[in-house]
Amino acid sequence: VLFLAGTWIVGTRVFPAMGRYLTARVTDPSMLFLLVVLAGLSLAAAADAAGLHAILGAFLAGLFIREGVLPHRQLREVEHRARGISVGLLAPVFFVTAGYKVSFDVFTEAPVLLIAVIVLATIGKIVGTAVFYLPTGYGFREGIAVGAGMNGRGAVEIIVAEIALAAGLIDATVFSILVFMALFTTATVPILLTTTIGWLRRHDQLVADERSDVIVVGAGPLARRVARLAAPNGGATLIDTNASRTRTAAAEGFSVIHGSALDEEVLLEAGASTAGTILSMTENPEVNLLAARIGAQQFGIPNTVATLSPDSSSALEEMLGEFKGRLMFGRRIDVGGWDALVASGGVTELSYEVADPESVIEAGVPVSDAVAEIESLPIVIRGASGDELFTGDRSLEDGDVILGVGRPSRVNARPQEPTRLGD
Template sequence: MEDSLELTLQMVIVVSAGISAQVIAEYLKVPSIVFLLTFGILLGQDGFGFLHPQQLGVGLEVIVSLSVAVILFEGGLNLNLRDLGKVSGSLRNLVTLGTLITLIGGGMAAHWLGEFPWSIAFLFAALVVVTGPTVIGPLLKQVKVDRRVATILEGEGVLIDPVGAILSFVVLDTILNSGADPQMIVIGLILRLGVGAVIGGVGGWLLGLFLKRADFISEDLKNLVVLAGMWGLFGLGQTIQSESGLMVTVAAGIVVRASSLPEERLLRRFKGQLTVLGVSVLFVLLSADLSIASIFALGWGSVFTVLTLMFIVRPISVSLCTWNSGLNWRQKIFLAWIGPRGIVSASVASLFAILLTQKGINGGDSIKALVFLTIMMTVFLQGLTARWVAQWLQLNPEANATGAVIIGCNPLSRLIARLFQERGESVVLIDTDPEACQKAQEENLRVFHSSGLDIDVLEEAGLESMGTFLAMTKNGEVNFVLAQRAAEEFAPPRVFAVFPRDPQTNGTNNKIKVNQAFVPELSIKTWNQYIIDGQVKLGQTALKEGEFAFQKAHLQALIRAGELVPLLLERDAHVQVAGASETWQACDRIIYLLHDPRPKLLKRLSGGTSASLLAVEILSEVEEIPIAIPFAEMAVAETN
């Protein structure tokens, strides 16, 4: 009874410490592994001594196996086959040739610099060929880089994990069975990967088919069905061919994602939460069992081994694997810099330390210590500097991406499209109304007659390279859904939608930020009618340092009165859609649309409302835009 109570308390401490580390890391915007390792070490044998993972016995191996299966399944579930296809050459090379380069380079470094025997050196190298999706994923959420680079890093992190884990077990088998034939070693590796891919592919397809047809199952229960099915496939793979289960989970995740399930968003969120829990528990448990003395006992040779892995082996691997990829030197440098190791390396190394000790082979604890040293150094040196490196290399898509994809071909959206086009930016309109599309074509605008939910159309429109997505149909709820889908699939730097209220503050907890365009409660129908009737003026004003407060107050008074809509915001030579929550700054240039019903102009000048007086006052200070474009419904007054 006392033993069970002690184990229960230990698991409570592990979960509490792990989730606390995640919360702190998210608040400080740093990789969570930094605090997970710190908390684990502080609570472990070399810290306060609250945690004793070895007391779990075989249970530790079970927790590690099932948690890693969930982590890799979630990684496969987040992979987009369309994006992977665009970088397939580089990705294939990194998973195959890159693995070989890391294995050879890491093995030589561990032997010559770390003074490990050849067998143990190559076992270490096999353990660290992986880059770790549990570190890469959160890192890329905090450090925004262009889509190709992010896809390569995410794809490598997920696909190389089962390859590295299986390779590690093959190398371990070779050590334990010194007479193993090299040919059988290669066959064993290929067989495990092949069996895992087949079982995962077929099982994932059947699972997706079942979920599509099982309408009687609630959405919450479907999440648990997927969890049970994934673990079932993992167990089947392990039974048929040992150590093939990791490949099974990755393949199953990719196929389930490709099945386009209606509940895909909820499923990915649920699996993401399980992954956070699994990573938190595993890192705290495994680092609690780590001996700090064993890390210091490695000496400087092991530090130089890791540095060689980071600054020589990784750059060589990236440069060779991306030779004809079309990536520029900035992208290649970032890929070479980012290679943090994660939970798969830590968990497999911990299991190997136990197995080698049981077999009476020296080096198990040293291997584990060196792997954890690699994790610490790569996470601290690469993970914490990734944002600075991305900024130095100018890989921030928000700063570089231009152009816009606009959903809706109404008069207001066509006007905004012309404004983007006049500034030399590419713009594409998408609408299901053939008549509206025809009007856009007559104005020499590029247009697609299709739904904004069609991913293939968005891809053909070039959204992946555009800086802005704007949904402005007449239905605000549809606009939000369209923007959310575009953000999930393409992650453009700026996502805007016209919607009547903010769903993100009304019970929807979503990491994907959809910005409200223009002003709150904008009536597109009303302003479209103003444009059709010619009752608008298009103007722009530069906010000046000395007059900033006065100008801002005047403009906002007109906005509140429903007389003015800010359309675009020009800042630092970049133009973007004016967001409803955007904070204006001095030196910004506001491009706006002003309601100007000409039959009522004399009444305004002779003493209308305060809002109308403000309109006249502002118009005397600003520059109207003389747009020389064939916009038939638009009436633009001459500048006085």
């Protein structure tokens, strides 16, 4: 009890103060990582001195070293280094060592006990999770689904089993049963999750991802026009390093952050942890790619879109696809050129109905000669299922409405009124 109370004080009081002190003075990521490891080893040693196992102290250290103790970027760097060492070296050594102590004889000598342990462990994990999930108010079915996912948490079970074996609390047969139980429960996760998610869907209780806010990297004239169409209810936050552009965007009513989108702290301030879309459209294609990748890989933003310039390397587009990023407008464009046109009033807002989907994608959205000759930039597809950004990879349907901007050379119609393409 004294150990747990002392650990709570250290974790909630001492660690945050130390984190603020160290991040203000230590700039080397390797040194910061070593200090975090030292903190974990210190709590592990304290647990051992208190007559408990060292793993308890290390586990508690991992719980307390979180955001608030270290800034987001530094914490990510520490996690990345720790994951590399643990997954690349420590975990394989541990599991191989544990494997030497496992006997397959349990399948013939104690099959009933093996099956009973697997069944009881599965029920215990799922039901236990569901019971403690009930106070959230999301219902027992969702609790069962979460429990099905938790059923795969078997690594700690093997660690505890090996500790018990070393202490003489269990024999090799029980140890082998516990190891196989951890393996089998982990292997059942895909099946159980698929089943429980289908169960939720049949009862209309499957909650969709509610991440709907939009982050736009760049606050130029075109970016502001796109942000207004992509988030008509004002749910867009713009990021730019250009102070003049951020002031202009703020004057137009946008939520704006002056800073670099390559800084995770800036993205976090912009709401990246809850954003549904990150759209990178600066004049620098490399910045666009990196910002989109950080949004996808570090913050799990599901919809990542970026612009690329006509002269950018084809490798950038391949790299964009590696994290399922998409190309805004369905083609490469000169953002700077369009910025100048929008700023000078040389573009017209367009809204037209699709009658020939292929012409929209292949020819840059031409409007028939009876209406206008125009180079158009499609921004949003307004379809039966709602609005989404135009990236050229969605199958257009007859009747979809494209919202965008264009620079017409001859206008014979009011561009704000829907016009059918291909007629």
